[in-house]
Amino acid sequence: MAASEVSAKTHDAICRGVDQIQDEMISFLQELVRVPTVNPPGEVYREGAELIGRQLKEFGYETSYITAEGLKEHTPAHPRVNVFGQMKGITDRPSLHFNGHFDVVPVGDGWTRDPFAATIEDGRMYGRGVSDQKAGIAASIFAIEAIRRAGLKLRGTVEQSGSVDEESGGFAGVAYLAQQGWLGKDKNDYVIITEPTDTNRIYLGHRGVYWFKVTTHGRIAHGSMPYLGVSAIDHLADFLHGVTHELKPRLATRKTEIPVEPPKSRYASINVNAVFGGQPEKGTQTPCVADRSGAIFDRRFLTEEPFEQVRGEIAEMLEQYKAEDPEFQYTLEDLMVVHPVQTDKNCDLVQTLAESIQQMTKTEAVYAASPGTYDQKHVVRIANVAQCVAYGPGLLAQAHLPDEYCVIEDIVTSAKVMALTAVQLLGLE
Numbered sequence: 001m002a003a004s005e006v007s008a009k010t011h012d013a014i015c016r017g018v019d020q021i022q023d024e025m026i027s028f029l030q031e032l033v034r035v036p037t038v039n040p041p042g043e044v045y046r047e048g049a050e051l052i053g054r055q056l057k058e059f060g061y062e063t064s065y066i067t068a069e070g071l072k073e074h075t076p077a078h079p080r081v082n083v084f085g086q087m088k089g090i091t092d093r094p095s096l097h098f099n100g101h102f103d104v105v106p107v108g109d110g111w112t113r114d115p116f117a118a119t120i121e122d123g124r125m126y127g128r129g130v131s132d133q134k135a136g137i138a139a140s141i142f143a144i145e146a147i148r149r150a151g152l153k154l155r156g157t158v159e160q161s162g163s164v165d166e167e168s169g170g171f172a173g174v175a176y177l178a179q180q181g182w183l184g185k186d187k188n189d190y191v192i193i194t195e196p197t198d199t200n201r202i203y204l205g206h207r208g209v210y211w212f213k214v215t216t217h218g219r220i221a222h223g224s225m226p227y228l229g230v231s232a233i234d235h236l237a238d239f240l241h242g243v244t245h246e247l248k249p250r251l252a253t254r255k256t257e258i259p260v261e262p263p264k265s266r267y268a269s270i271n272v273n274a275v276f277g278g279q280p281e282k283g284t285q286t287p288c289v290a291d292r293s294g295a296i297f298d299r300r301f302l303t304e305e306p307f308e309q310v311r312g313e314i315a316e317m318l319e320q321y322k323a324e325d326p327e328f329q330y331t332l333e334d335l336m337v338v339h340p341v342q343t344d345k346n347c348d349l350v351q352t353l354a355e356s357i358q359q360m361t362k363t364e365a366v367y368a369a370s371p372g373t374y375d376q377k378h379v380v381r382i383a384n385v386a387q388c389v390a391y392g393p394g395l396l397a398q399a400h401l402p403d404e405y406c407v408i409e410d411i412v413t414s415a416k417v418m419a420l421t422a423v424q425l426l427g428l429e
C-alpha cells in the first residue's frame with residue numbers, strides 16, 4: 001500500500017490514537033528510565049526486559065525472554081536477558097520488526113538532576129537513556145497500540161524486541177537474537193531500530209571500524225649501552241610518525257558519498273587508542289632497552305574503501321619500514337572488524353518511512369549515516385535482513401551526555417510516523 005492510499009480518515013485516526021495514548025506512553029517511559037540498566041556492567045537487565053515484556057503482553061503480543069546462554073558476558077550476577085514480542089496479523093508476511101536496546105551508558109559526572117528519576121520539565125524528560133534510547137522503545141510499542149485503539153487491524157505481523165549490550169557491541173543482544181533465529185530474513189521483511197535520529201532523519205547505515213594492534217619487537221640491552229640492543233619503542237615511534245604525517249593526511253582526502261552526520265565524519269580517519277611498551281609506568285625503573293612496544297588503533301573506514309585495502313594499507317606501511325631497516329620486527333593483529341552497512345535509499349522501507357515523515361512533520365525526510373556503529377550491522381550481516389534503518393525520537397547529540405533529555409513532543413511525533421509507516425507497510429484488514 002502506498003502512502004497516498006492511506007485515506008485522510010485513517011491518517012487522522014492514527015494521529016488521534018497516538019494523542020489519546022500519549023500519557024500512558026510517557027508514564028511507561030518514566031517507569032523504564034527508572035530501571036537503571038547501566039552497561040557496563042549490565043545492571044538489572046531482567047527487570048528492564050520484564051517491564052517491556054509485561055507491556056507487550058498487555059497489548060496482545062506473545063512474549064518470550066531470551067537469555068544469551070553460553071556467552072561469557074552472561075553471568076549469574078549480570079544475566080543478559082532480551083525480550084521478544086510478536087503480534088500476528090492476518091498474514092505472517094509482511095513482517096515489521098521494531099528493535100530497541102534498553103541498556104544505557106553509565107551516568108558520568110555533571111548531572112544537575114537525578115539521572116534515574118525521569119523528571120519532566122518544560123516539555124522534556126530527563127534521565128540517563130531517555131534519548132538513547134528508551135524513548136524509541138516506548139514510541140514503537142505505543143505506536144502499534146494506537147493503531148489498535150483506533151479500531152484498525154494490521155494485515156501483516158508486528159514484532160518488537162528489547163535488547164541488551166548495544167553499548168558494548170550487541171553480541172549478547174541483537175547479534176544473539178539473530179543467531180538464534182528470532183530475527184531473520186526468513187521471517188522479517190523490515191527492521192526499524194529505534195535509536196535517536198530526531199523526528200525527520202533516517203539513518204541508512206554506518207561506517208566501518210577496524211581496530212588493530214601493532215607490536216614492535218626489539219632486543220633487550222643495558223640502558224647505558226643502548227647500541228647493543230634494538231629499541232622496540234624507537235620502532236613504534238617511527239611507525240606512529242608515519243601514521244600521523246603520512247597516513248592521516250592521506251585519509252583526510254577520502255570522502256564518502258554517504259551523508260554521514262556530523263559532516264566532518266564523512267572522511268576516513270584513524271585514532272590511536274593506546275600505546276604500551278618498556279617499563280611499567282608506575283614500576284621501579286631499571287636501565288633497559290625496551291624489547292617490546294606497541295599501540296592499538298581505531299581506523300574508521302568508508303563504504304567506498306574495501307576492507308582488504310584498509311588492512312593492506314597498514315600492512316604495506318609496516319613492510320616498508322622493515323624493508324628500510326631489517327631490525328624493524330613487528331606483528332599486526334586484528335582486534336575487531338565491523339564492515340560498513342548501508343540500506344538502499346530506494347527500498348520500500350526507506351521510501352515509506354520518508355513519506356510518513358513528510359506527512360507527519362510537514363518536512364522532508366533527511367537521509368543520514370552514523371559516524372559510529374550500532375546494531376544494524378548484526379541485522380544486516382547475521383539476520384540478513386536488507387531493509388533495516390534506524391529511526392526514533394531524541395537527538396544523537398544528547399546520547400551519553402549529562403542531563404540527557406528527550407523532548408516529549410518529539411516522542412509523540414515519532415510514534416505517529418512509526419504508526420503510519422506500519423499501516424503503509426503491513427496494510428489494514
Ligand SMILES: [Zn+2]
Nearest residue numbers: 132133166195
Ligand atoms: Zn543507542
